[in-house]
Amino acid sequence: MDFAKVPVSARATRVHRLFELVANRGVRSKDSLFGKLRLGGRRADYDDENYTFHGGPADELRRQHFDKSLRLLWKAERSAPFLPFKDANPLERAISDQALKALSPDERAVVERMSSDAFKALLRREYTLRERQALVSLLSAVGHGEAYAWLVASEMIGSLKSTGAKAAATAQVLEEAKHFVVLRELVLAFELPVPRLTAWEYLLLEGVLRMDGLEKLFGMNVIVEGIALSLFGALGHLPGMEVLKLFHLDEARHTALPQNYFKVFPMSAWQRHNPFARLSRFRLIVGALPLIFALEDDMAELGLDAFEFGGSVVRKVAGLAKRVGFFLPVPLDGFVSSLDMVFNAYCRLTRPEHSYRKFSGVETSHRSVRGVEREILGASLVGA
Numbered sequence: 001m002d003f004a005k006v007p008v009s010a011r012a013t014r015v016h017r018l019f020e021l022v023a024n025r026g027v028r029s030k031d032s033l034f035g036k037l038r039l040g041g042r043r044a045d046y047d048d049e050n051y052t053f054h055g056g057p058a059d060e061l062r063r064q065h066f067d068k069s070l071r072l073l074w075k076a077e078r079s080a081p082f083l084p085f086k087d088a089n090p091l092e093r094a095i096s097d098q099a100l101k102a103l104s105p106d107e108r109a110v111v112e113r114m115s116s117d118a119f120k121a122l123l124r125r126e127y128t129l130r131e132r133q134a135l136v137s138l139l140s141a142v143g144h145g146e147a148y149a150w151l152v153a154s155e156m157i158g159s160l161k162s163t164g165a166k167a168a169a170t171a172q173v174l175e176e177a178k179h180f181v182v183l184r185e186l187v188l189a190f191e192l193p194v195p196r197l198t199a200w201e202y203l204l205l206e207g208v209l210r211m212d213g214l215e216k217l218f219g220m221n222v223i224v225e226g227i228a229l230s231l232f233g234a235l236g237h238l239p240g241m242e243v244l245k246l247f248h249l250d251e252a253r254h255t256a257l258p259q260n261y262f263k264v265f266p267m268s269a270w271q272r273h274n275p276f277a278r279l280s281r282f283r284l285i286v287g288a289l290p291l292i293f294a295l296e297d298d299m300a301e302l303g304l305d306a307f308e309f310g311g312s313v314v315r316k317v318a319g320l321a322k323r324v325g326f327f328l329p330v331p332l333d334g335f336v337s338s339l340d341m342v343f344n345a346y347c348r349l350t351r352p353e354h355s356y357r358k359f360s361g362v363e364t365s366h367r368s369v370r371g372v373e374r375e376i377l378g379a380s381l382v383g384a
């Protein structure tokens with residue numbers, strides 16, 4: 001390039017460089033000393049000398065979560081055109097238009113972009129009022145959870161080491177934001193009152209937001225997202241609810257983050273066995289258990305047995321927790337069996353015909369999404 005160079009004083013440059021070297025050493029020594037004395041120090045866990053975050057690039061984590069998230073990024077305008085989103089780019093819009101043009105008139109009528117009114121009519125046609133109320137209740141329960149997932153994921157960026165893991169958490173922030181706003185519009189399309197958080201969800205979600213650092217991976221990515229994954233897996237095949245399968249795909253990836261992260265940055269023995277952490281994990285789960293009982297009548301309206309659902313969730317989250325090393329004060333397998341006993345005792349009291357069932361052996365995710373779960377959670381945690 002033919003730049004018209006600006007004349008500078010070589011001496012001034014030398015003086016400035018020297019001044020910067022001294023200032024740099026001073027600033028960093030002060031922060032390093034304060035850091036060691038736990039009096040503050042450098043706030044960012046950023047390693048500018050190696051141009052990466054502490055923990056290194058962790059490219060595999062980036063590929064497994066950030067790259068994959070962008071590859072599978074879905075847009076509400078294409079996947080749920082009956083909702084008021086304009087998030088598709090011109091290329092995506094052109095591809096949709098081309099695909100529609102290639103169809104016969106009959107085929108086109110089936111896949112024609114559904115308007116918001118047509119969607120509302122579909123909901124009224126397919127579901128009774130009580131069924132719609134049940135769907136609103138279950139979907140809004142997850143919807144409130146998405147708000148917390150958004151907040152927790154943004155805090156995780158600061159707690160995870162390495163460039164790859166921070167990229168993964170950033171992708172999750174974007175996805176949780178999308179889940180929250182899209183699910184909110186989907187729930188509002190029912191035109192029914194939206195319930196607040198139940199006390200049990202409130203305790204669970206506030207508890208997760210308050211958890212320290214990496215413990216949030218247990219509260220959010222294992223417990224809360226394990227529940228959300230299972231609910232999307234159980235409802236995504238219902239008429240008008242197909243977009244939930246895309247949520248399911250994202251949540252499956254989120255539940256895999258702890259496992260992939262701790263493979264690169266293993267938890268210390270203290271982190272796994274710390275009795276205070278074990279107790280706070282246990283308290284979180286026990287505080288959330290009444291939720292299963294609270295959802296029983298809404299689930300029943302949609303043909304779902306809350307205890308089968310609870311059993312399916314408990315098997316998956318206990319399996320994930322065990323694999324990663326998020327132990328409880330009691331053995332995880334024993335905990336799952338004792339929950340089976342609690343569920344059965346309750347059913348014996350409230351269901352006249354009840355006989356013992358191993359609820360934790362049931363699979364409530366629909367057949368059409370089990371492949372995704374098997375790929376991410378492993379075949380041993382997902383029913384055939």
Ligand SMILES: [Fe+2]
Binds near residue numbers: 228
């Ligand atoms: Fe989500």
Ligand SMILES: [Fe+2]
Binds near residue numbers: 225250251254
């Ligand atoms: Fe998620």
